[in-house]
C-alpha cells in the first residue's frame with residue numbers, strides 16, 4: 001500500500017499583500033517521482049520551501065511524514081533539498097561537503113557519491129568559490145542523489161549543467177531510484193528532457209494549482225491535429241481547443257481529450273495527422289499565450 005508523505009490543504013503563503021501560493025491542495029505519495037512545474041514566479045520554490053520547513057505557511061494545513069515540517073527535526077532529517085542556486089561556505093571544497101554529508105543523511109552512500117563525482121568530473125580539491133556554475137550544480141546533484149533521503153527535493157538543480165551532465169543526472173536518478181525507491185520532487189523548466197522520468201505532475205500557475213495528475217494520463221490527455229488549414233479547422237470546430245498554430249495554408253490545432261476510433265478513422269480519411277501532445281506543449285498551452293504570439297510571427301513570415 002502506498003503511503004502519503006505530504007498532505008497540503010489550503011496551503012497559502014503571502015508576502016505582505018502579495019500571495020505567492022494560494023489555497024493549494026495536493027498530496028505526495030511515497031516512492032514516486034513528481035514534477036513540480038510552472039512558469040517563472042509560479043510559486044514552485046515557495047512550495048518547496050514550505051515543504052522543507054524553511055518558511056511557515058500563512059494559512060492552510062501542511063504535513064510531511066504526518067507532521068508540520070518546520071517544527072520537527074525528525075521530519076527534516078528525512079529530507080534533502082537541493083536549491084536552484086545552492087550556496088556553500090567559501091572555505092569549503094567539495095571534498096569537505098561530501099565528508100559532512102553522512103552527518104546529515106543517514107542513508108548516504110559514499111560509493112555512489114564517488115561514482116557521481118567521477119561522472120560529473122567534479123574537482124574535489126578546489127574551493128567551491130572557484131567552481132564553475134555547472135560544477136557547483138553537479139555538487140548539489142551529487143549530494144541530492146547520494147543522500148538517498150526518503151524525500152528529495154530538486155529545485156531546478158542543474159543550472160549551468162551541460163547537456164551531457166544533465167543526461168548523466170537523469171540516467172543515474174532513474175537507475176538509483178529503481179534500486180532504492182524513494183520520493184523525488186523535481187522542479188524544472190526543461191520539461192521535454194524530464195518528461196519520461198516524471199510519474200506525476202503538479203502544475204502551478206500564479207500560486208494556484210492548475211493540474212495534479214498522473215503523468216501517463218497527462219500525456220494522453222490532448223491531441224494535436226495537423227493538416228491543411230480549412231480541413232483542420234472544420235474537423236476541430238466543435239471541440240475544446242487549447243492551442244492553435246497556423247503556418248501558411250497549414251494548421252496545427254491541439255484539442256483537449258482523446259479521439260475515439262471513429263474520429264481517428266475520419267481524420268485519416270481527411271488526410272489529417274494526429275499526434276499526442278507532449279507534456280511541454282500541454283503545459284505551454286495551459287499556462288501561457290506564448291504559442292499564439294509565435295504563430296502570429298510564423299504567419300507573418302510565411
Ligand SMILES: Nc1ncnc2c1ncn2[C@@H]1O[C@H](COP(=O)(O)OP(=O)(O)OP(=O)(O)O)[C@@H](O)[C@H]1O
Pocket residue numbers: 015018019020038039040041042043044045046047
Ligand atoms: N520573500 C519574498 N517576498 C516577496 N515576494 C516573494 C518572496 N519570495 C518569493 N516571492 C514572490 O513569490 C512568487 C513565487 O516565487 P517562487 O520563487 O516560488 O517562484 P518559482 O515558481 O520558483 O519561479 P522560478 O521558476 O522563476 O524559479 C514570485 O512572484 C516571487 O517574486
